[in-house]
Amino acid sequence: MWFFARDPVRDFPFELSPELPEGGPPGPWVLHRGRKKATGSPVSIFVYDVKPGVEEQTQVAKAAFKRLKTLRHPNILAYIDGLETDRCLHIVTEAVTxxxxxxxxxxxxxxxxxxxxxxxxxxxxxxxxxxxxxxxxxxxxxxxxxxxxxxxxxxxxxxxxxxxxxxxxxxxxxxxxxxxxxxxxxxxxxxxxxxxxxxxxxxxxxxxxxxxxxxxxxxxxxxxxxxxxxxxxxxxxxxxxxxxxxxxxxxxxxxxxxxxxxxxxxxxxxxxxxTNLFLEEIQIKEPAEKQKFFQELSKSLDSFPEDFCRHKVLPQLLTAFEFGSAGAVVLTPLFKVGKFLGAVEYQRKIIPVVVKMFSSTDRAMRIRLLQQMEQFIQYLDEPTVNTQIFPHVVHGFLDTNPAIREQTVKSMLLLAPKLNETNLNVELMKHFARLQAKDEQGPIRCNTTVCLGKIGSYLSAGTRHRVLTSAFSRATKDPFAPSRVAGVLGFAATHNLYSMNDCAHKILPVLCSLTVDPERSVRDQAFKAIRSFLSKLESVSEDPTQLAEAEKDVHAASSPGMGGAAASWAGWAVTGVSSLTSKLIRAHPTAAPAETNVPQRPVPEGHWETQEESKDAEEDSTAADRWDDEDWGSLEEAESVLAQQDNWSTGGQASWAGQTSNPGHKSQESDWSSWEAEDAWEQGWQEPSPPEPPPEGTRLASEYNWGGPEPSDKGDPFAALSVRREAGAQPRRDSWGDDNWEGLEAESRQAKAELARKKREERKREMEAKRAEKKTAKGPMKLGTRKLD
Missing domain, CATH: 1.10.510.10 (Transferase(Phosphotransferase) domain 1)
Structure with a gap:
């Protein structure tokens, strides 16, 4: 049955590459590239062709075949398979050069x-x-x-x-x-x-x-x-x-x-x-030693060869997470090594580990994942985000640790483009409504407003119409000044999503109320936004044919093409607020959070970013009328201005608390928890009531460039003017400024004191006149009568 004999070389599970051989060690061996037929994995194949008359050399080759097959050491060429026939010898090893x-x-x-x-x-x-x-x-x-x-x-x-x-x-x-x-x-x-x-x-x-x-x-x-x-x-x-x-x-x-x-x-x-010696013995190292090693590893990876990071460090990191107790410390070096991988390799090696990490209950791991999401978000597909990642991330909105809540809000800038209809328009909006209405941390409320402005284009037309105006209006009533700035800039960033009626009846009244805000940065941004909205309304009024063009995006579907831009803004959108909060913590370390004061964050300063925006707050007067993405970017200027103020004005904050009387921040808490059923975004904002007319004979407020009302005036700008007029004070005709604001408060206090003194003197004269009348009517006092007064 010799004709059924098979060629052992043809049945060999490895095949030689058609490329030219790479040479080999001195002697008769020739090194070829090859691959495994079943999996296609690369290997190296050493080939020796048996020739007649060289029996001694053939014996040397067979001895080498046997030695390599029996010797096993990490630093000796690893034997995989071999073939020995009368015509040739094949030694298959790991792929080498x-x-x-x-x-x-x-x-x-x-x-x-x-x-x-x-x-x-x-x-x-x-x-x-x-x-x-x-x-x-x-x-x-x-x-x-x-x-x-x-x-x-x-x-x-x-x-x-x-x-x-x-x-x-x-x-x-x-x-x-x-x-x-x-x-x-x-x-x-x-x-x-x-x-x-x-x-x-x-x-x-x-x-x-x-x-x-x-x-x-x-x-x-x-x-x-x-x-x-x-x-x-x-x-x-x-x-x-x-x-x-x-x-x-x-x-x-x-x-x-x-x-x-x-x-x-x-x-x-x-x-x-x-590092290499530690990796060779990592399986027998103590957990504390592994923790220290991985913490220090990321500092050295930049100086290590790329191939070493990809093929030696990365497998050890994956093994340490999968089977060890390394925890969150492997994340930083893991993502650093991931930069050396291609898209396919990253999807195969890193993404499964990332998905598993999101299900972890370790807070340190969760916050590091959220902080470094920008490094791997492009490799995540939408089904994975909606079914395996978002359900775990959303728990961060309810976490008791403010740092995790803040990072969860930031991560929505990256996740929003990949969320489906239900997760984005229903689930996420519920959490945003609750955070903006109830969270005790001012920076988190501010970040929620900023994030909502960034992802507004992804929302459905119905959700946008119901949510954006109410949310930004509520932000303008927040006691935390950067939140009010964020509300103003939120209107500017989403200007193309509002109808002309909304601009005139809902948005401009809210912005006008901020023109008397205690904070200079809030007033400046409010004036810029007002001019821009008025310019838009005026252009439509002059040419009604532009109405369709101006409102083309109001009822349009969400625009997923904006994802890259929104993700790129995530850095400045929250960094300035976090650094500002660090300043507030240092300035008032013992102050308790309160709605009538600037909220303080009850967490260590290290939990929050300390990177501070150092950009100048110079403004271009011509930029106020431009409606593009740069208008939203001016929030960075406002935050940098606020961040440069080391000491907040106590009087200004108290005045703001007196104006708002906290109606928009706490009164609708129960409604916000179920906003979808009861339309709580609409309920969170009320049309501002028109101001009461000034007393007869009082000069108009426009004639006075006063800085702001006193806390006791309850937000009535005419009360302070009346007091000053009665006291004989002269109006100040200087510009808006913090120095003038404080000077005006001093004058107003003096005027009140003077008026109170005059009233006491008048009352005293009235009492003396009454006594005199009684004394005259009763005649002279009788002996033994006690004088009562």
Whole structure:
């Protein structure tokens, strides 16, 4: 049945690549690239073709086949499979590249570093130490052609053709006829006798010195060139000289050579080698040691080779999270290494881990995920976001830790473009309504308003009409000044989503009420927004044909194309407020949160970002009439102005509390918890009542450039004017400013005091007149009568 015999080469589960061979170790072996037929994974295949008349060489090749198959060590070429027939020998190993080709490619790319070389030589010396000290084997073929590099940059020792036992009486296989190997023989073997007194490792250590010379200087032309160290680093030169010394007795053992190079100041004493050694033993390290290692790892990744990060660090990070107790500390280095991955590889390796992390109950992990979401959001598809990530993220809105609530709000800028109809227009709006209405932290309320303005274009037309006007109107009544600024800028950012009727009847009245706000930045932004809305209404009034163009976006569907822009604004949208809050914490560390004062955050300052916006608050007068995305960006200027004010005006805050009397922040709490059913966004805002007419004879407020009302005036701008008029005070005709505001308050207090004094004097005169009348009517006092007054 010979005709049923199958070709073993054809049935071999690996196939050679059609590319040209890459060479191989000295001798008959040829290195080919290959792949596994079942999976397509890359491998390297060493091929030896059996030829007649070279039986001795064939025996050497078969001995190398056997040695590689039985030796297992991390620094020795890893055997995967093999094929032995009468015509050929195939040895399948991990995918590797010859060291000479690898160093040439790295040098041409300008990315070859001494860190890589120090760790590579460390691996080769460690392999020699294993062979000599643990296995009593002499490699007998150490040279650059016998060293290979895998995809992670790890150096592997191969070329086991001429290996022999150190316990035997004779030497290894003959290497005659191969001149490229003879130049690596030590001087004591030059005569061919091999009987010089030496240690068993002496010859291999001489060849190690030749390898070191070639790594730094290129191919070795002749043995005499070893006398000149060339480009060998100074820290390695003394140890190199010991290796190429003429006396074989003084050449160090591989283990002692490693110890010498790892001494303080040695060539192999660096962060890269220490990291690799820790990763090799990470399974037996204590949890505390792993935590410290991962915390410090991200600082060093920038100086490490990219291939090393992708193929060695990344698997260890994934393993540490999957099976260890590393926790949130692996996130920073994990995302840093993820930058080196392609889209497909990132989707396959990182995303499953990220999805699993979101389900964790560890607060530290959750907040780090939210902080670094920008690094992986582009790799998440919409089904994954809506079904596996958003249900876990949404719990952050209810967290008792303000830092997590704040980061959850920030993350919505990135998640909103990928949310479906229900999650975006129903679920998310419920949480935003509750945060803006009930959260005790002013910065979180402000961030909620900012985020709503950013994602407004994603909302459905019906939700936009019901939500935006009410939400921004409520923000303008917030006691936290940046929240009021955010409300004004929210109107500006979403100006194209309102009808002309809404602009005239709902938005402008709200903005006009802010023109007497205690904070200068709020007033400035309100005036700019008013001018812009009026300009829009005026243009439509002059040319009614523009009405359709002006309201084209009011009933339009959501625009997912804006996602990139909204995500790019996330940084400034919240950083200024967080830094401002840090200032408030430092200025008032013991103040309790209250709705009538600026709310203080009851968390350590380190929980919040301390990065501060340093942009100038210069304003372009022509920019007020432009309706584009830059109008929304002016919130950054307003925040920077507020951030520069180290001390808040107590009188201003109290005045604001007196004006608002807190109707829009707490009165509708129960309605906001079920806004979808009861239309609470609409209920959260009431049309402002018109101001009462001034007393007869009082001058108009426009004639006075006063800075603001007193806290006791209950928000009536005419009360202070009446008091001043009765007291005979002269109106001040200067501009809006904090100095004038404070001066006006001082004058108003003086006027009140003067008026009270006059009333007391008048009352006293009236009492004296009454007494006089009584005394005259009753006549003179009788004896024994007691004077009652």
């Amino acid at each position: 010859p060291l000479g080709a690898y160093l040439k490619a790295r040098a041409e790319a300008g990315d070859l570093r001494e860190l890589e070389l120090s760790w590579g030589l460390h691996q080769i010396v460690k392999a020699l130490s294993f062979l000599v000290n643990d296995c009593s084997l002499i490699h007998n073929n150490v040279c650059m052609a016998a060293v290979f590099v895998d995809r992670a940059g790890e150096w592997k020792l191969g070329g086991l053709d001429y290996m022999y036992s150190a316990q035997g009486n004779g030497g290894g296989p003959s290497r005659k006829g191969i001149p490229e190997l003879e130049q690596y023989d030590p001087p004591e073997l030059a005569d061919g006798s091999g009987r010089a007194v030496r240690e068993k490792w002496s010859a291999d250590m001489w060849r190690l010195g030749c390898l070191i010379w070639e790594v730094f200087n290129g191919p070795l032309p002749r043995a005499a060139a070893l006398r000149n160290p060339g480009k060998i680093p100074k820290s390695l030169v003394p140890h190199y000289c010991e290796l190429v010394g003429a006396n074989p007795k003084v050449r160090p053992n591989p283990a002692r050579f490693l110890q010498n190079c790892r001494a303080p100041g040695g060539f192999m004493n660096n962060r890269f080698v220490e």
